[in-house]
Amino acid sequence: MTNTLHRYGSSDSFNDDYIVFAIPARGINDKDSVEKQRRFLEIARKHHPVNMGDASHGAIFRPSKELNPTVHWRRELAPDFDTVVNCVSCPSTVAAVFNDPDHVVAFIKELKKAGLGLSINISAALDKAQECARRAGLERHSVEYSLGFFGQTDRMADRQTLELATMCGHGMLSFNFVRKLVEWVKQGRRSPQQASATLARFCSCGVFNPARACRLFEEAKK
């Protein structure tokens, strides 16, 4: 699962994009990991994440199967952190997304103290992740690099669409849907916050960054 590795953008574009996730190793330390995963999310919540999720059960923004027609005039945009924490029930990847490196450092320091024993990773610009690790008193153990895209890259979308669509690495955000929302924001039919929340609902892992999306929608308006 490389769902956060290949986000599209320049180095500056990742200044507000940090995903910290915890994962148990199958067959090694996944027994009794559920409580540790829940603890990870509870600690994360204290440090102002902009998104949070459990790959098995969904994120703080999620679709509803029982809407009523008033939703077209008054859609609930408030994140639901409680459901994410309470729904953890099996070994899985749990993630929290931050838009401020200071919050990441504070979160990692607290994780270090908590000693959960799960593998903790930061997915971000490599230099910024290393800086966060060092500020928290850690050196990185292993590192994975994104080398970008090979092959028929002309089949990919434009830069603006890719920056938004690749925030769900599992490909749940279609290029057409992203373009549609960019147009709606430009036309004033939706606010950047509404458009970001709409996209976030499609990312069940909770690694979509609504704060970065908001910024990208604002930039698109100009």
Add this chain to the structure above:
Amino acid sequence: MHIDQQKCVACGNCVAICPMGAISIDSVKNRAYVNADECVECYTCFRGMSMERLNPTLVRGIRRLLKIFRLRFDPEPDVCPTSAIAPDELTWPRVVRRAFSDPVVTHESTGVHGRGTEEVKTNDVTNRVGVGEVGYVVEFGRPTVGVRFRDIEKMTRALAQMGIEFEPKNPVTHMMTDKKSGKIRDDVLNEKILSAIVEFKTRIENVPAVLHRVDEVSKTLDTVVAVGVSTRCDESGGSALDTVLSGEGFSFVRGKTNLGLGRVSL
């Protein structure tokens, strides 16, 4: 996946949602339909869209009325008003599409959600990629282009000729009938999926040759290929791959950093 023709009101919301562009509106029947050959069973429409359970006849009537008076209603773009999207019961080999496209489904072969393994995310516990070694994740079809297994097989065969040994716990390896030659089973070769990852590792000195081969073969495929490489860092957090990749002209900005906080026993 299919659209229930009794329920569909042709609002068109699901058309833009589909990552593969497999949903269209039939202008004669005035209903949405799914192109089964292009659909990868990712469940984005079924799971990602919110649902209302409105009466289809009522919704069609209101839409007709609005059209007569030339009034435009601006509905939420991620809502199916009549819950018309319905999954099919999948059988072999079509079931492979969902296994490789829906991130909520756990691969039987790996026990992991998504399309690969734990890579180096748990390397602090597994030591899968040791000192002097490099792990590769070669992913096909992302972002949102899709791929058929026959294209993946071109790459696995080319890599096998270099003596690559594929990661045994990876779902694509699980689809091979001959791991030495990279041959993938015939009955899935035409199946289209959202993406799949081929994983393997080599010694660090083999990185340039492998990456250039991946680049060459990628150009012959009808899809995009996203490549990641990983390694274990030294005690001061340094990575020997920095020099190798820079020397080969690869630029890298983003990645995953394992902080080494994992323990074998919780």
